[in-house]
Amino acid sequence: MQYRKMGKWGLKLSCLGLGSFLTIGYKTDQETSRLLVRRAYEAGINFIDTANGYNRGGAEEALRPLLAEYPRSDLVVLTKVWAPMGPGPNDRGLSAKHIKEQCDASLKRLGMDYVDIYMCHRPDPDTPLEETIRAMDDLARAGKILYWAASEWPATLMLEANAIAKEMGALPISCSEPRYNLLFRYPEQNLFDTTIQLGIGNVTFSPLAHGLLTGKYEPGQEAPSGTRAADPDQNAVMMGMYWSEENKRKGKKLQSIASAMGTTAATLSLAWCLRHPAVTSVILGCSKVSQLEENLQAAELELGDDVLAALDELYPPPPPVPAA
Numbered sequence: 066m067q068y069r070k071m072g073k074w075g076l077k078l079s080c081l082g083l084g085s086f087l088t089i090g091y092k093t094d095q096e097t098s099r100l101l102v103r104r105a106y107e108a109g110i111n112f113i114d115t116a117n118g119y120n121r122g123g124a125e126e127a128l129r130p131l132l133a134e135y136p137r138s139d140l141v142v143l144t145k146v147w148a149p150m151g152p153g154p155n156d157r158g159l160s161a162k163h164i165k166e167q168c169d170a171s172l173k174r175l176g177m178d179y180v181d182i183y184m185c186h187r188p189d190p191d192t193p194l195e196e197t198i199r200a201m202d203d204l205a206r207a208g209k210i211l212y213w214a215a216s217e218w219p220a221t222l223m224l225e226a227n228a229i230a231k232e233m234g235a236l237p238i239s240c241s242e243p244r245y246n247l248l249f250r251y252p253e254q255n256l257f258d259t260t261i262q263l264g265i266g267n268v269t270f271s272p273l274a275h276g277l278l279t280g281k282y283e284p285g286q287e288a289p290s291g292t293r294a295a296d297p298d299q300n301a302v303m304m305g306m307y308w309s310e311e312n313k314r315k316g317k318k319l320q321s322i323a324s325a326m327g328t329t330a331a332t333l334s335l336a337w338c339l340r341h342p343a344v345t346s347v348i349l350g351c352s353k354v355s356q357l358e359e360n361l362q363a364a365e366l367e368l369g370d371d372v373l374a375a376l377d378e379l380y381p382p383p384p385p386v387p388a389a
């Protein structure tokens with residue numbers, strides 16, 4: 066396993082992390098989840114990604130006994146706040162009140178006295194940045210979180226937030242969590258450059274486009290049962306963003322490129338995410354231990370220029386953002 070610094074900060078994360086959206090504490094049974102965490106730990110994964118919003122606290126609760134099997138100092142635990150946790154007007158978002166209450170609730174669900182990285186799951190246009198930054202800084206000073214972070218915040222918002230944090234003498238954003246995969250390369254437009262400039266690390270999500278980049282979905286056919294695509298409880302994002310005959314055909318071409326290299330489409334797709342210098346860690350979603358075994362191979366796979374060129378042709382990079 067390789068370990069990478071989170072941007073300019075001292076924290077080191079395994080280049081592959083284990084996620085818990087739709088799997089641990091929801092669709093994956095607890096024994097399989099225990100085996101996933103064990104195999105990840107044994108392979109050197111130290112980084113675990115979760116959120117209060119994953120099954121309304123269910124993922125954090127399922128992780129509590131699983132993570133308690135390991136020394137706390139071996140783990141880098143990231144959880145998030147923002148998603149609705151109840152019907153009330155203050156049960157969501159990034160207000161100081163909700164951040165404080167949900168941090169305490171997450172710590173209780175996780176059975177921990179601090180989280181390493183506390184993340185704003187999305188922006189909250191109803192709350193001034195000053196309020197969110199102050200709330201995060203207070204949690205850091207109270208020893209409940211070590212770093213704070215932002216998922217799917219545009220580059221401009223992170224620039225603004227870190228300028229305000231500097232003025233306030235508060236902790237800036239240390240880590241970002243964008244969606245990044247061969248079918249969704251937009252962080253290459255300006256987000257990755259901005260994070261490098263600000264010393265912010267990136268832990269990236271949905272590296273396999275919910276499974277479409279494994280080549281397991283056949284053109285002209287419905288999704289096989291037991292897959293994320295076939296499950297209406299899980300497939301809303303996948304159907305909205307990635308599910309098309311063209312993407313299934315591309316998945317088969319990706320599989321051919323991978324097999325010519327003696328690897329699989331999943332391993333190749335993950336190694337492709339890892340090649341980017343702005344990426345600290347790629348967060349894996351796995352419903353089975355066999356998937357984790359396959360995906361772990363990505364940490365060792367080197368990609369030559371010929372392969373990168375073939376992938377650029379199949380999945381072209383996004384156009385550059387026009388200068389302002």
Ligand SMILES: NC(=O)c1ccc[n+]([C@@H]2O[C@H](COP(=O)([O-])OP(=O)(O)OC[C@H]3O[C@@H](n4cnc5c(N)ncnc54)[C@H](OP(=O)(O)O)[C@@H]3O)[C@@H](O)[C@H]2O)c1
Nearest residue numbers: 084085086270271272273274275276292293331350352356
């Ligand atoms: N910050 C955010 O807003 C955000 C959003 C989404 C996710 N995340 C985090 O990122 C993690 C990963 O996201 P993701 O689950 O969308 O990742 P993904 O890698 O795009 O999709 C994971 C799914 O693909 C399938 N899969 C994985 N490896 C496979 C393999 N080797 N062969 C065949 N199928 C395979 C599995 O689904 P099936 O077996 O069910 O088909 C698995 O659950 C999440 O767990 C979560 O922690 C964060």
